[in-house]
Structure formats: C-alpha cells, structure tokens
Amino acid sequence: MTKLLELKNVSKTFPGVKALQNVQLDLHAGEVLGLCGENGAGKSTLMKILTGIYTPDPGAEIWLQGTKVDVRDVNHARELGLSIIHQELNMVPDLTVAQNLYLGRPGSSKGGFVNDKDLNKMAGDLFDRLGMDINPKSYIRDLSVARQQMVEIARALDFDSKILVMDEPTAALTLQETDALFGMIRDFVTPETGLIYISHRMPEIEEITDRVTVLRDGEYVGTVVTDDVEMREIISMMVGREVSGEARPRTTVESDEVLLKVEGLNTKHLLRDISFEVRKGEVLGFAGLMGAGRTEVARAVFGADPKQSGDTYLHGQKVNIRTAADAVRNGIGYLSEDRKTFGLLLEQDIKQNAVMAAMKDFNIGGFILDGKIKTVGQEMSDRLRVKTPSVNQLLGKLSGGNQQKVVIAKWLVRNCDVLIFDEPTRGIDVGAKEEIYELIEQLSGQGKAIIVISSELPEVLRVSHRIAVMANGRITGFLDNADADQENIMELATVGKTQVVDGAVA
C-alpha cells in the first residue's frame, strides 16, 4: 500500500503549553483511519496543523504521496487536497445552501456581482453527483444539523479533496443519520483518497475505520488494525488502563418515598402526556433517540420552557413551577447538556460558579460575603476533586470533566433534592466519565432523586436504577435496570415511527 500521507515528528507549543510532542501518523490510500484520544490529547491540534490552521514547531514533516510539503494556510491546504470538517459547523445560517457552498470561493462571482442562479445550478449538479437530496435554495437555518453536515461534506468533496478529516462528525446525528454518513464515507474512500475520522464513540470507530491511531497527552501511543483488537484495548490505550464496558449501578433504591412526581405533562410542540415519578435515592434514566423529547422534558419540568399542561409534585405536595427561579426555589437543579451555553460562566472563576445558584445564602442585605464564597468554593472543589491549582481558576480553563464537576457543585451548594443531569458526560474524557458516574451514585445514596438523560446506552445502563424510554415526545416504556439491555431500550426508542422528523427538536 502507498502512503497517502505521513506526518513525522510533529510538535506544537502554545505559550506555556506543549500541546503535541513528536507525534507521527500515516494514512494509507483507500483507508479510513480512526484518530482517538481523550479530550486534550491533541487530536484536533494535530488536524489543525495538517489543514494549515496552525503552524507546527520547526522540525515537523508533512509528506503527501512521497513529497514533502509545507502547509502554509487553509487555502494552500485545500489546493493540496486536504480538507477538514470541524466539530462545530462553519455555516452562515441566513444564507442559502448554495450561497454557503461557494462563500469565499474564487470564481463564484464576476466583477463583484454574484449570480445566485449559477450558484444554485452548480450546487444542484454537485448534489446530484453525490446523490444527496438537498435543495440548494434552502436556508441553512432551516436544515437539521445532519443535513447541514451533509452540505459541509459536499463542500469538502467539491474541493477535490484527497484527504478528508472529520472531527467528531456524529456528535449531533441520530442513528439513521450516522448510517447515512457512513455510507457517504465509504463512497468517498477510493484507492486515491483517504479519510481521518476523529471520534469518542467506540462503536463508530469499530464500524467505519480500518486502522486506529491513538494519542495521549499530546504524544503518540500507537496504531492498531481495527479488526485485530477489541475496542476495550483501544480505550485502555487512550486512558492508560482497562475500562469495562458492561457496568451497572452498584447501589439499590432503599426508600419507597416518591420525591418527584410529574403528571400529564404536555408542551405545545412535542411532549404528549408525560408522567413519571422518581423515588428518594433513585436514579431514573431517560433514553431515546435524538429529538425524542428527553431534554424537552427536563426543561419543562425545570420551568426553563413553558408547558401547556401538567402537574409537578415534590414530596407529595403540588408545586407551581413556571420559571427556572421557581424550580430552584423548590430544590430542583438542572445540569444542561450544553454546559457552556446553559450551565457556566466561563469568564468567572470556580468559586463564583459554585455559588451562583445560592447567592441568597452568600449575601447580607445585598452585600456579597466573599470569604464565605471562597470557603464553600474550596470545600466543594475538594469534595468533588476538581483538578485545579486554585478556586480562582476561570471555568474556561478547566477540562470538560472538571467543568461538569463545578456545575454539580453549583447545585450541591444550593442543596437541591432533585437533580436533572442532561448528557452528564458529553465531551468528557473516558477516564473522567467514571468519576461523574460515581458522583451520581454518591448523590443518590444521600437520598437525592436524580434524573439522567443520556444518548449513550451504556451510560444509561451504568447509572440508572430505572429507565424511561422516549420516542416522538412520549414515554414508550419503563424498564428496571435488571431487565434492561441495549436491545430492548432501542426497541422502545423506535416504537411507532422509526424516523424522527427533521427539525422536531424545539
């Protein structure tokens, strides 16, 4: 096999930080190479060097089909046939598909004038060639994330890319959409091309890749042929130890007391007749496909979104929750799936974030008690083992796992009885995940009622005593952990309609 691409001795130093150290990687023609590693292992940095976004430290070598090249910038990378599809999509929502495709492309305008008719035709031809069913005149804002991603892929392919890098492409995709993506990947890879696939999700790595290169802490760990190894071995290469795949909760629910009860919850667009209860010390998991309405349940119960009807009972008492402030006052905490947008103040420090939901206990007559904030922040940081030099560290500088611990701290300081975890380990290192699970276990052991929403079935099975499965805005069934497995959860999740309607997510 010819080597399509070879990276040798790549290092990258940022002020004060060595992000990559003597990393190597090679991509064969006609293969899909998985690139794995925990957050911060240097995957994205390496790919940004390959595609000209970052310049490596002197001494790095990039060989393309046997020729040594110097990738000057993004446009040069494209000329060389190197394209990347980033984790965050780079699209302008208020322009159409065709306008986005040719944005900034030479030859897409004549003397400063743009001709939408030409662009639409070019885009239409491109989609025909790729077998994609996308209307070039649709606005990007009206497309689901999956279809936006297809547009990105089409754009990358239109550059005649020989090497395509995909950075966590399935983070927002449903299972069907992921299958469609894999179909496209297989179509893309020919004896002249290759693809580098970055993902946290082991089943995807197993399914789509031929070989896997693993990085850890900015260093090269090794490369293995996918078919020759168990996924567990790759994970242990990533974290430096063995991780078991089939874990279940280690605690049982002692109490019969129902702490939270929701009855007949409906929202305008999605949720229909949602009823469930969570006992003291119980972890209730919510499983389902993307768009099934799990997050919507959490937000409606928490008062973050309006509901049409439905009653909430806490400790058997009916409570009226219309705003997030009402929910917090009643002791309900919500840990959003999107920590950065909904959970944290990235420019503020750990101690301030930790007390954010409980400021009423940290002021006298409007005056802030800084000393108490510091003490409590420190206490929480120690108790949850946040890895940080001090509680004055800004949240933006912490890793995903440590940020999540601070969000948990926020609700512990508020002394909530009910905690709703929405995708508690999204974007968190494999190693730190287990720590979060243990925390959830501890909290339920202390008698809190906990709801965990997760798209990862092993995670739902790992933490939940009971599992509610949702599809199309309804709860389609409850399973006790002992009876649950990935198969019967998926069965319930795909009840009725098999496809989730595009854009159903509010």
Added chain:
Amino acid sequence: MSTSAEGTRAESSSGLSRFLKSSIQQVFVFAALILIYIFFMFAAPNFAEPKIALDIVQQAAYIGVMALGATFIIATGGIDLSVGTGMTLVAVMAGVFLSGDWMNLPLGAGLVLILLVGAVMGLLNGLNISVLGLPPFIATLAMMMVARGLALVISGKATISIANQGYVWLANGEIIPGLKNASLIFILMAIVAGVLLNKTLLGRYAIAIGSNEEATRLSGVNVKFWKTMVYVTAGVFMALGAILYSARFGFVQPAEGVGFELNVIAAVVIGGTSLSGGRANIIGTVVGALIMETLKKGLQMMGIAQEWQLVVTGIVVLIAVFVDIVRRKRASAV
C-alpha cells in the same frame, strides 16, 4: 481546546502574579493616562500646574459619574444611548423643581425628585429591555429621542436658570478646601460604584448576566428583575451627572446633551469594560473619563481646535479597544 492539563500548567498562581494578571488592564489604562499627562506637560504651556489637574477632575466629573452607571449596563452586555439627552431632561426637571419661576421647592425635596426622575427613566429602559425584550440599543435609542423631545417641550426651548445657591454649591463649593465638590462627588461615587460592582448582588449578577445570561437564568436568578435594577442604578448615576452638569453654571440649555452618551460609552470602553459584557472595571472607567478630559484640556491649551479633539479622542478609543483585544487573544491563545 483548552483543557485542564494545559490550564494547570499555564497557571502559576502566586497572589501577586494573579493580581497583576487580573488588573493588567487597569495598569495599562493608568499608564496611558500618565503618558498623556506627561506629554502635555511638555507640549502645552502651564499644563504642569497642579490647578490644571484639579480642573481636569472637576470637568470630567459629570461624564465620569454617568460612565460609572453605564459601566453596570455595559457589564450586562447592554448599552445606554439615552444617557446624554436623558441627562439634559433631568437637568431641565431640576430647573422645574428648583428655580424661582417654577416650583421653587426646597433643595432637599428637589434633589430627591431629581434622582427619582433619573431612576424612573432607568426603570423604563430596564422594563422595555427585560420585560418587552427590546434590544438595549433600540430601547435606549427610543428613550434618547423621547428625552430630547421632552426636554425641549418642557423648557419651551428656552434656557432655564437654576438660581438656587445650595444647588450651585453642590458642584462649585469646596467641602474640602481646594477640591471642588464636583470632584469630591465623583470620587465618592466611584467608591460607591466599586462597592456595588464588586461587593453586592447587583454587580455580581450584572457580570453574570453579561457573561452568560441563559446560564444565570437557569441558576435560578431572576434575570429580568436584576437587569431592570441595573438600568435603574444607571439612571440614578445619570441624574447625579445631570446635577453636576447643571449646577456647574447654574443654568440648563435644553438642546445640549446630544452626543454625550458617546463620551460616556467611550470612557467606559477605554477603561477596559468589555462591550460584549461579563467584564467590568470601575477604576478603568474613572481613568477612562480622566483620559478623555485630559486630552480635551491639553489640546485646548495647546491651542488646537475643538474639532481635532474629537479626532484624537476617537483614535484613543480605537487604540484602547485594540490593545484590549490583543491582550485577551494572547491570554486565551491555546
């Protein structure tokens, strides 16, 4: 892609280095003020006299006090365009309350009413923004026009004199000999604003809202209420600015005040408060106001036309914001 490992290595946290890091913007702005001051000491005759420095503080006082209030609004990620003409409206109302041909109220009652007018204008801005959900730019743009119109209507377009001795004393008297009361009030209000920003819920929530409004709301904070309170606070500071402005000469010209809002915003921005919210700096605002006034005074004493003062001030705003952006990019570059 900042991670804990990287962050931990990057952060060496001795108390002093942390202090320098967090207040580097203040240090920059302060150094800029000193440099500008030294420049004029050489360039403008008589600029070095201590009296000039006192003049600068006194003349910066009304814009400075209003900028203190605006700092809170800008900390939330908002903006207040109504502070210039709003100031004029409040000053006109001061004339209505206190002058002989109108209500001729006692000074104390008049002052309370004046502050109340400012607070109500802030309240209206706040409600328009947080309850009706109007963007701050639009809500305060509308208020700017309304205030200008009302100031002209109420005054009948005529200059109003406020011949109340006590009122004029508020700006021109000297409780501390040698220091005009206007300067003293500026200093005191800066301390009040510093405490409000750093030590009270109002300031803490203002910064939290500017940092991430949604996360703050989902933390159970009543964001609508606190946002409104921020605008009310700024309204009170605006009213104080109006008092200092009108008491200086004892009369009000109802057509003035247009464009003052931009000086206020410039003072805040030069001081290092981020227009995108989440970061605010009271000392910076004070120094920002002083820089603007020093430029004005210095160029004036060099005999340079007023029009050029505007050009220079504009360039200073550009430089200040640019330096801040470069600095922050460096700080977060990983």
